[in-house]
Amino acid sequence: MATLIDLIRAGHKVERHRPWPRAVVDAKVWRSAAGALADGGLSLLGLWGEPSCVHMAVLDNRTSAIGVLSLDCPDHQFPSVAAHHAPALRLERTIHDLFGLVPTGTPDPRPWLDHGRWQRRFPLGERLDASTDAAPYRFLPAEGGGLHQIAVGPVHAGIIEPGHFRFTASGETVVRLEQRLGYTHKGVEGLMAGSTVEQAVRLAGRISGDSTVAYALAFAQAVEAAQRIAVPPRALLLRALMAELERLANHLGDIGAICNDASFALMQAHCAVLRESVLRAADAAFGHRLMRDLVVPGGLARDIAGDGSSAIRAALDQIRRHFPALIELYDNTASLQDRTVTTGVVTPALARQFAAGGYVGRASGRNHDARRMPGYLPYDGLRFEVPVLSDGDVNARVWIRIREVEQSLGLADQILAGLEAGPVRVSLQAATESCEGIALVEGFRGDILAWLRLSGDRIERCHLRDPSWFQWPLLEAAIEANIVADFPLCNKSFNCSYSGQDL
Amino acid sequence: MRKLLFQSLFRQPLTEQAPRPDDAALAELAAMVGHTARRRLGRSLSIREVDAGSCNGCELEIHALSNAYYDVERFGIRFVASPRHADVLLVTGPVTKNMREALERTYRATPDPKWVVAAGDCAKDGGCFAGSYAVVGGVSAVVPVDLHIPGCPPSPMAILRGLVALLETVDTGVAAR
Numbered sequence: 001m002a003t004l005i006d007l008i009r010a011g012h013k014v015e016r017h018r019p020w021p022r023a024v025v026d027a028k029v030w031r032s033a034a035g036a037l038a039d040g041g042l043s044l045l046g047l048w049g050e051p052s053c054v055h056m057a058v059l060d061n062r063t064s065a066i067g068v069l070s071l072d073c074p075d076h077q078f079p080s081v082a083a084h085h086a087p088a089l090r091l092e093r094t095i096h097d098l099f100g101l102v103p104t105g106t107p108d109p110r111p112w113l114d115h116g117r118w119q120r121r122f123p124l125g126e127r128l129d130a131s132t133d134a135a136p137y138r139f140l141p142a143e144g145g146g147l148h149q150i151a152v153g154p155v156h157a158g159i160i161e162p163g164h165f166r167f168t169a170s171g172e173t174v175v176r177l178e179q180r181l182g183y184t185h186k187g188v189e190g191l192m193a194g195s196t197v198e199q200a201v202r203l204a205g206r207i208s209g210d211s212t213v214a215y216a217l218a219f220a221q222a223v224e225a226a227q228r229i230a231v232p233p234r235a236l237l238l239r240a241l242m243a244e245l246e247r248l249a250n251h252l253g254d255i256g257a258i259c260n261d262a263s264f265a266l267m268q269a270h271c272a273v274l275r276e277s278v279l280r281a282a283d284a285a286f287g288h289r290l291m292r293d294l295v296v297p298g299g300l301a302r303d304i305a306g307d308g309s310s311a312i313r314a315a316l317d318q319i320r321r322h323f324p325a326l327i328e329l330y331d332n333t334a335s336l337q338d339r340t341v342t343t344g345v346v347t348p349a350l351a352r353q354f355a356a357g358g359y360v361g362r363a364s365g366r367n368h369d370a371r372r373m374p375g376y377l378p379y380d381g382l383r384f385e386v387p388v389l390s391d392g393d394v395n396a397r398v399w400i401r402i403r404e405v406e407q408s409l410g411l412a413d414q415i416l417a418g419l420e421a422g423p424v425r426v427s428l429q430a431a432t433e434s435c436e437g438i439a440l441v442e443g444f445r446g447d448i449l450a451w452l453r454l455s456g457d458r459i460e461r462c463h464l465r466d467p468s469w470f471q472w473p474l475l476e477a478a479i480e481a482n483i484v485a486d487f488p489l490c491n492k493s494f495n496c497s498y499s500g501q502d503l
Numbered sequence: 504m505r506k507l508l509f510q511s512l513f514r515q516p517l518t519e520q521a522p523r524p525d526d527a528a529l530a531e532l533a534a535m536v537g538h539t540a541r542r543r544l545g546r547s548l549s550i551r552e553v554d555a556g557s558c559n560g561c562e563l564e565i566h567a568l569s570n571a572y573y574d575v576e577r578f579g580i581r582f583v584a585s586p587r588h589a590d591v592l593l594v595t596g597p598v599t600k601n602m603r604e605a606l607e608r609t610y611r612a613t614p615d616p617k618w619v620v621a622a623g624d625c626a627k628d629g630g631c632f633a634g635s636y637a638v639v640g641g642v643s644a645v646v647p648v649d650l651h652i653p654g655c656p657p658s659p660m661a662i663l664r665g666l667v668a669l670l671e672t673v674d675t676g677v678a679a680r
Contacts, residue, residue, distance in 0.1 A: 117600040123636040154605045157584035159552045159565050162602055183601045184556045187635035202631055209560025209656065253566075266507065272570035279567070289658060290560060329504055499558045 002036045004060035004067050011069065016435040018225045020374075022055075022068035027079055030071045033058065037085040043355035044087050044470075045440065046449045048463040049095035051125045054078050055463075056088075057438065057449060059355070064373055068438065068451070073101050076126075080106040087354045087470055098189070099125035110138065113182035113502060124190050142168035142176040150484065154183045158488075161498035165487075172483040177476045184502040192462040197223060197428065200459045201296050204450070207464055208500030209290065213239075213246040214443030215464065216295035218450035221376065222462075223297035226437030226454050227429050234422040235299035236378045241415045242282070242291045243443075244408040245312070248319070249278040250444040251401040251408070254495050258398055259330065261488040262339035270326050274319050281315035284308060299425030309416050316409055327402055340395040344478040344490035348390055354474055357446025357467040359400040360494055364392035370442035382414050392478075394493040431456060443467065445497065466500030547579040548666075551589035551613065555606045555642065556632075557596030560656040561623040565593065567659045580666065586612040591669070592619045594646075595656075597629040598639040610646040618649045620669060622662060627651050 011023030025033070033056065036042040045057040045066065055070045071078050080103035081088035092103045093112035100122030114121065116135075147168050154162035164180040188207055192200045204219035205212040217239055224231060231239075256271025279289040285308025286294055294301050305311075330336065346356070351364035361368055369386040371379040387403035389396040434455040441448050446467025453460040475494050479487055552565055565582075568575045575581070583589050586609045598606055610619070621642035624630040628641040642648050652665035 113601075115601045117603070118636050119600075120636065154602065155553055155586075155609050159554075159562050159582060161554050161557070161559050161562065162605065183605070184554070184596070184599055185601055185637050186556060186597060186599055186632045187637035188632075190637075191632065191635050199631070206558045206560070206631060206655075209558040210563060212558075212560065253563075266504065269571060270507070272567075273572070276567060276570050276572050290563065290656070292560070292655065325507060329507060333504060497559065499556075 002032045002041065003063065004042060004058060004065045005063070007033050007036070007069060008067050014070070014436070016226075016433065017068070018228065018435070018437055020066045020068065020438055022070060022436065022438075024053075024070045024072065027071065030056075030069065030081075031079050031084075033069050034079070034081040034084040034088075037081065037088070040352065043352075044081075044085065045355065045447075046451065046463065046465040047081060047088050047091040047095070048451070048465070049099040049101055049124075050461055051099055052076065052101075054095060054101060055451070056081065057451065057465075066374055066438075066440070076100060077102040077104050079104055082106055082108070085353075087473065090473070091465075091469060098123060101125065113185045115182060123187065124193070137180065139166050139178050139180075140176065144170070144175070146170055147175060163498050167484060167487070169484055172485070174479050174482055174484055174487070177479045177487075179472055179476060181472070181498060182502050184499045186499075186503065188503045189461075189463060192459050195459050196457055197297055197454070197459065200452075200462060202293060204462075204464060205292055205295075207503065208445075208466060208497040209292075210250055210497070211246065211443040211445060211448065211500065212290050212292045213242045213295055214441055214448055215450075216293070217243060218439050218441035218443075218448045218464065219452070219462070220295055220297040221439035221441060222437035222450040222452050223428070223454065224437070225439060226435040226452065227297075227431055229298060229426060229428065231299050231377075232423045232426060233378070234303075234420060235424040237415050237419055238300055238304055238424065239295055240378050240382070241304075241312070241412060242286065242294065243441075244411045244415070245278055245282050246291065247444040248405060248408045248412070249275050249282070251405050252278065252319070254492065255326075255330075255398060255401055255405075257495075258340070258394065258489065258492045259336060261492045262336055264333065264336045267326060267330060267336075270322065274322060277315045277318050281311045284311035296425070298428050299423070301425075303424045304419075309419070312412065313416065316412055319405070319409060323405065330398065330402075337395065339486070339489060340398060340493075341393060343394045343486050344475075344482055344493060346392040346474050346478050348392065350474055350477055351392065354470040356470050356474055357442075358444070358471070359397050359404070359446075360471045360474060361446065362386065362388050363396035363400045365390040368447070370440045370447040374440055376439075376441070378415075381418075382411055384411050394489055397493040428457070434460065445495065445500075446471065464503070466497050466503075468496035468498075468501045472496050472501060547581065548591060549581060549583045549589045550591045550593050551583055551586045551609070552593045552595070553586075553606060553609050555594050555596045555602045555626075555645075556599035556638070557623065557625060561595035561626075564656045564659050565595070565622070565662065568662060573659045573663065575663070586610075587614065589613050590617060591666075592617065592646075593622055594619060594642045594648075595622050595626055597625040597632040597635075598642055598645050600637055600639055603639050603645055606642075606645050618669060619646055620665060621648045621651045622654075622657055622665070624653060624655045627653065630655070 011025035083105040097114035150167040153164040162183040205216040253275040256268035259267035348365035449465040452462040
């Protein structure tokens with residue numbers, strides 16, 4: 001079985017790609033990497049394109065090494081990874097939609113983000129005119145007696161993002177769910193190409209609004225890695241504080257919302273109050289409820305307000321006082337447990353195959369947290385546990401989030417206690433030669449991958465991979481053989497990002 | 504559960520428990536919304552939220568309107584599941600090309616009289632996504648907009664304030680579409 005080090009050695013290592021190696025490989029090595037993904041030696045972290053090459057970021061499951069393999073495609077095609085490893089499929093379809101590179105041997109040549117409405121094809125590759133007759137999208141077939149289809153979306157009943165779900169049901173039971181996403185595709189990667197670092201970090205913070213801190217952090221870390229910039233300790237701590245507040249706010253909101261989708265509104269009412277207290281504390285401390293545009297390459301756009309620490313402490317205390325009663329309520333309400341236990345199961349094998357991050361992976365036995373592995377500052381100096389369960393149902397995902405709320409409370413305490421005076425920003429270098437950086441950051445939803453190439457103070461190419469890419473397909477698997485009425489509950493327990501996936 | 508319910512019965516409501524300048528302004532605003540909405544539309548104002556391509560930041564703050572601090576339902580303002588039940592479309596995001604038709608169809612499915620509120624900086628002119636091959640632009644590029652609420656995202660307070668402004672416009676006789 002090929003290890004990552006072997007694969008990297010088999011290619012030409014690229015200079016000035018930091019902190020992990022990147023190698024340009026040939027088609028044979030590319031195929032053996034796809035094979036190693038299929039047999040479980042490697043996990044896929046990302047797969048993205050450029051006008052005439054493709055890149056794949058992988059994690060070696062035995063050595064925990066991370067690296068990037070690149071394949072030049074002068075003839076605008078590359079050997080399909082998805083032919084061997086299903087998690088690559090939607091990423092490959094996206095590469096074709098955006099760059100026009102053809103994955104040879106792909107099991108599914110349908111478009112993904114391109115709905116035939118951009119007035120052009122391959123907007124980031126060699127531009128060609130759109131064919132005027134956009135072929136209707138063919139959903140996968142489901143055959144059998146008494147099956148019926150339910151089409152939902154893109155405009156949904158709740159206050160949520162747009163996407164289309166095509167259910168095939170036998171009576172109440174879901175036989176197949178197929179997702180059709182891409183409705184919120186805004187062309188972020190196209191906008192980033194050629195933009196300044198300042199413009200690009202604003203875009204990064206708007207890829208998925210609920211993870212604005214985590215995205216800005218991933219982007220900033222990639223820039224800092226490329227330019228070898230050391231961020232001041234105070235900025236590192238405050239960034240982690242924001243990231244934990246973002247995690248707290250999202251987990252609290254979602255725990256309530258999941259219970260609400262099981263028609264248990266009491267949890268929702270109480271959790272929403274706790275979420276609001278976190279947002280108000282964030283506003284008092286950093287001047288923005290979602291802490292947007294604060295993390296920038298080199299540090300922070302502004303320091304915490306003078307009374308910010310006490311506002312955050314008050315919010316943390318409020319959660320500590322009220323949350324235990326809510327956990328007890330969740331655990332002791334039989335009608336609620338009846339809905340969440342054994343519903344929407346993701347098997348550990350699937351979570352491992354898709355390298356699912358966040359609570360989706362950790363509720364199905366995948367012990368991975370980017371704060372630990374590969375790890376980044378300042379988490380090496382902070383104490384926290386990574387909760388893991390193996391049931392893989394809605395209940396397990398709720399429990400992972402409950403435990404993570406507790407861990408984030410502890411982390412925020414440690415950070416506030418360890419804050420020392422000092423600068424919060426260093427300036428970037430006016431680099432003359434182009435350099436590349438990569439980072440993996442743990443958002444509330446899972447690990448976000450950021451990869452970019454800098455040329456002077458401009459972004460030449462930037463790719464940001466949302467954790468949802470590897471979670472959305474698992475939702476299709478989780479809902480199978482559940483009843484249609486449990487879909488909102490399952491969907492909320494995943495809470496995948498539409499905008500993060502659609503980019 | 505009984506204990507929690509009992510506590511909620513005997514505790515002061517959250518908005519009044521911690522009065523701050525913000526909360527006072529909120530109560531005043533909320534009362535205004537209630538009064539104006541009633542005069543024009545009877546006892547309720549039904550809102551259908553449409554994400555036309557946002558980053559989901561605006562959705563988070565629109566959600567917050569329903570929490571115990573803002574509690575918009577007190578005033579008969581509620582979010583409905585179908586445009587056919589709605590008086591107001593609350594639209595977020597730069598309108599993406601992939602969402603254009605869905606927004607147009609949602610608008611056509613909303614019965615008259617109707618108003619469109621565009622929420623957030625992207626909904627005004629596309630924000631930082633303007634100029635992309637995949638983005639049409641602001642909401643007004645696709646459907647007529649009666650009011651724009653700025654912010655990235657607008658805070659729940661700003662959204663409430665925006666609804667007041669809309670209702671005042673409605674009251675001074677500007678015809679609804």
